Amino acid sequence: MxxxxxxxxxxxxxxxxxxxxxxxxxxxxxxxxxxxxxxxxxxxxxxxxxxxxxxxxxxxxxxxxxxxxxxxxxxxxxxxxxxxxxxxxxxxxxxxxxxxxxxxxxxxxxxxxxxxxxxxxxxxxxxxxxxxxxxxxxxxxxxxxxxxxxxxxxxxxxxxxxxxxxxxxxxxxxxxxxxxxxxxxxxxxxxxxxxxxxxxxxxxxxxxxxxxxxxxxxxxxxxxxxxxxxxxxxxxxxxxxxxxxxxxxxxxxxxxxxxxxxxxxxxxxxxxxxxxxVFADHEYPPPPISSLQHLSSSQSGLMVKPTPDIQLGPGISRIDADDETSAGRLIRVYDPEVGARDNPAESKHRRLVRSQHRNGILDKDLKPNAKVRDELNQIMSYPPTHSLSPEEKDLIWKFRYHLTRYKKALTKFVKSVNWLDASEARSAVVVLEKWTDIDVDDALELLGPTFSNSAVRAFAVKRLRKADDNELLLYLLQLVQALKYEHILPQSRQDVSQDSSLASFLITRAVSSLTLGNYFYWYVMVEIDDRSSEQGQDAREIYTKVAYDFMAELDKQPGGQEKRRTYKRQAEWIRILSQVSGEVKEANESIARRTDRVKHFLADSKNELVTLDPPLPLPLDPSVMITGAIPEETIVFKSSLHPIKVAFKTTSGTKYPLIFKTGDDLRQDQLVIQIIMLMDDLLQKENLDLKLSPYKILATSTSAGLSQFVPSMSFQGILNKYGNNAALAYLKQNSPDSNGPLGLRKETLDTFVRSCAGYCVITYILGVGDRHLDNLLLAPDGHFFHADFGYILGRDPKPFAPVMKLSKEMVDCMGGVNSEHYRQFKQYCFLAYSALRKNSNLILNLFSLMVDANIPDIKLEPDKAVFKVRDRFHLELSEEEAIRNLEKIMEDSLNALVPVMIDRLHGVMQAFRT
Missing domain, CATH: 2.60.40.150 (C2 domain)
Incomplete structure (x- = not known):
């Protein structure tokens, strides 16, 4: 052989x-x-x-x-x-x-x-x-x-x-x-x-x-x-x-x-x-027959029942798994619907488990042991985006009375309830009434699209009633969006407050406060103006009904008719500005001719802009009362949309410059500025003042809006004018002090370091893109801030863009990477990041309420928007690991060569355009 x-x-x-x-x-x-x-x-x-x-x-x-x-x-x-x-x-x-x-x-x-x-x-x-x-x-x-x-x-x-x-x-x-x-x-x-x-x-x-x-x-x-x-x-x-x-x-x-x-x-x-x-085909495992998940750790010790003995009928012989004759007699058929849906046996098991603990008297005194308590604590620490397993839901239901003293357990309890079961839903509402007061972030989560039960939403509104006007203003944009998820019938003749506790609450608070009413009015008007396919006719009808009931409620209040006339005057004022802005944008003229056109329009008394009598609350900031325009201080910018800068006189004798733009949807910029204001408030509560100066933005329609003008200069402009270490030279010129650090006033340098840290961390969390030296601005008093938020959530038109914008020009102004001021800057970044991670649930819930707001970078992937923000928090890491990760990101951003090339190329292109 x-x-x-x-x-x-x-x-x-x-x-x-x-x-x-x-x-x-x-x-x-x-x-x-x-x-x-x-x-x-x-x-x-x-x-x-x-x-x-x-x-x-x-x-x-x-x-x-x-x-x-x-x-x-x-x-x-x-x-x-x-x-x-x-x-x-x-x-x-x-x-x-x-x-x-x-x-x-x-x-x-x-x-x-x-x-x-x-x-x-x-x-x-x-x-x-x-x-x-x-x-x-x-x-x-x-x-x-x-x-x-x-x-x-x-x-x-x-x-x-x-x-x-x-x-x-x-x-x-x-x-x-x-x-x-x-x-x-x-x-x-x-x-x-x-x-x-x-x-x-x-x-x-x-x-x-x-x-x-x-x-x-x-x-x-x-x-x-x-x-x-x-x-x-x-x-x-x-x-x-x-x-x-x-x-x-x-x-x-x-x-x-x-x-x-x-x-x-x-x-x-x-x-x-x-x-x-040699080629060999990959053998994939068979598809799942059921969606059975592993038991939680508290249930893993339960005794498994033995397989019951099956009595076969007359003339039928047993077919064992190891029987050689079984191959020709037994046919296994896979039903894909079984793998896609709950196993009926498991669903029935869960119903039986719930029925045992639905009306049991002993449930009120049921206490978890140490092992189960640890598991419950782990469940309560989950972020809002985490989905609970069936076993975790059963565990929460079992110890629901024990959990009523823990405010962080409420949202998990609501998620564990089968609201389609009428008996279980009634029992859950009874438990809900016994729950301790919850935080605002949990209340906002309950107003999201995943919670439709009216009792749950009313419980969330009950918590919001305790918030003052300043706190409510931080979340007002999201609360207006949450009206889409209320059970409001647009064709109903009854008052909207009868259908929705949230709508009733917002109208009541907006009627009693000029500031809240001002922003509530414009937020609702923009939603009515949105005629895109994403908005839908039903949503527009809901907001139309809310606006009607808001105006009707104003008429019932003392002084309400005067407020209603004020909102009407604001709308007329916006209409006139839109008219001149649209004419300037469409005119085929030089910048000088466009500017003269606007000045002549503002000075014309027939347009009722040069004098406003009585003074008008500025829609952008209703605490400011304007008395008329200052035509000679008008500027028309060179960008494609040609926004106009107009200064207005105020009752306090100061000037308020603002920018009006048509042809652009400012709702995304408005959202980013609102989140920055919220984060600034959260940092202030942690006794961390990072000298943030977010300018105000208000979208007055889906294609027009106002923004506050802050006297400042872009880093690109500073670089062109002052050369090497331009930012430091710019600040020395505006805030010199020969005895101060780096030749600056101590307050100016401290403001610069703090504001750089705040904006670096915040823009990283929000994934702000398209960062170049033209949208990094510096005020003479040292306030550093970002402008133009056309790209967020990690989107960027430039390749290989860093996740954080930390440029050499910023660090040089602090004295370099080896300076004490740069080390202080890093400490501020770490403190701010840690503080915002503690409040990550609030920020995530605010974004979850905006998934249907028709924000450009959110509507691209609405199901992933919240997860993109969550990923920047790195909640899976410990605080120490998260800070080390942030430090590495800062070092990579500072040492990257591609952003430097992009900044230089952008500067050349801008110079070529001008």
Missing amino acids: PIMEPFSFASSDQLNYPVSIRIMSLEGEETPIPFSTLLERPDLRHVGSNQSPHSDLYVTVQVWAGSKPLTVPVQTPYKWFRNERKWSEWLTLPIDYSTLPENARLAITLWDLSPTGGEGAHGHAIPFGGTTLPLFDKDNQLYKGRQQCFVYRHKQADGNDDTGTPAFIPRRSGVGSSKKGTPSSIVDNDAEEYDRLMDLLKKHEMGEIPRVDWLDQLAFRVIEKRGYGSAKSSLRLKAIQRQQEALASANPDASKPIPVPSDFLLTVELPRFDFPV
Whole structure:
């Protein structure tokens, strides 16, 4: 009996390694296009490869299978070529070999650049050529080592199973292949020699041939040149072969057009493994039959009942699991609905458990032991975004009377109730009345879209009644949004207060306070003005009814009719400003002409802006009473929307400058400013004053709004004017003190350090993007602040943007990274971050109430908005770990080079525009 030689191989399903490919080089040439043709064809003249035989190209690689892409494309970084197109770059694709199907292939496309675009263009990129490389050969072995791929000029690699851009051209065997003069008689000597050299090269790579570095390099270069020559020779022979096949074959399919590669050859390298890798399909586990979850730790010690003994009917024999005869008699059928829904047995079990503890007298005196108490404490510490398991809900229900003394347990209790069960819901409402007072953050959570029971929402409103006007103003924007989740019937003739305790509460408080009423009025008006598909007609009708009942309630109050006339005057004032702003935006005039137009409009007494009698509460800040405009201090800005800056006289004898803008939805900026004000209030309660100065913003419609103008200068403007360490020079000019630190007044430098810390932490938590030196502002007294919040929740139009904007200009103004002021800045950042993490539930609940507010960056992924904010808090970490993580983020942001390049490029572009 012959003895078999030992062999070893690996299966692809066990290869948990990402698919990788090394783009080596592109070799080839083509006849250049005549210059006369380039002059006549601008679409060809600006193509990079038509200007230089070594023009810059980049390569994208994407995994395909079954004529469908499996991954996103991965591309090579930018590289400048001098004499040859050579990348030598490894690319890693986001998929493992273990998950690849048998027909997986790599679609490799080389991209050229053309500002005019063209066929198959993606922006300014047009396909230079493409090739499709299979990952497994005909023997189902994984390709490895260097591969030379034919490139199909001006085509993008399609990746289909019947690809038109194959990397390897197969030999066609047809009729007459054995006759003289047929394709089989054509011998490609160059290709055979090159194949022999490639076999030797592979042996060298596997260590079978000794290495001699200097000689190896010379040999490699000769092999590459021979490979290119062999490819060109092979291409010519392939063309002859196809012609002969078409003539010799009577089969009509033989004359089908075959993809013809160009004279370019792309060399790539695939990873090498110690053993051959053979394709093996991944075996996925069977789908779940039920949604049974693990028992909680308190229930894990329960005795499991033994399997009952089944009595079979007459003539029926038992089929055991290990019975060999069972295979042909037992058919297992998977029902997908069972895995998608609750197991009926488990649902019934939970109902039985609840019924035992629904009206039991002993439940009121039931106390948890130490182990269960720890588990309850763990449940109460969950953030609002955490979902409770069925076992955790049962545990909370069981000890509900014990938990009534813990305010943080209320929201978890409400989540554990099955409100569809009328009996259980009635029992839960009784328990709810015994609960201790809760915090505002929990009350706001109960007003969210997930809690529809009117008794629960009324309980939350009961807590809000204890808040004063200043505190209520911090959450008013979200409370107006929460009206969407109330049971308000727009067509009902009865007062809205009969349908909704929240609406009744807000109207009552808005009627009694001019400040609350002012903002409540404008928040509701903007919702009525929102006619987008996201808002919906039902929501607009709800807000229309609320606004009507608000005005009706005003008429019933002493002095209410005067307040109603005030709101009407404010609306007329906004309408007039909108008119002139719209005219200026649409006018095709210079900035000077636009400014003169606005000044003339404001000075015209017919427009009733130069004098306001009686004084009008400013909608942006109703505590300020304005008496008229100051036309000569008007400025029209150069941006695309041309906002106008108007100064108004006040009853206190001061001036109040503001900016009015049309054509832009300011609701996202308004939300960010409101959250910053809230965070400032939370920090102040922790005795941490970070000198925050959030300017006021009010959206008066979905396309217009007001913002407060704060005298300041952008870091870009300061840098252009003062040069090196510009921020420090700017502050020295405005707040000099030769005896103070760094030549500044101590108060000014302290204000700068504190406000930098506050805004760095807050903008990091909110994920504010598009940060550059033009929207970092500095006031003469040292107050640092951000402007323009068009990108939040981690969105950023610039690539590789840091998660925190901490620039060198800011640190230099503190004295550098080794200064005492920078160390103090870091301490303020750590204190602020820790304080805000303690109040993370409040901030998360405020964002959860805004998911349906039609805020641009929230409506992109409304189900993920709250989680994006939660991730910035890193609640899974301890306080010490979270601070260390924040410190690393600060160091990475300060040392990153990409933001510096972006700031400089932005400055150049802005200078070019002006």
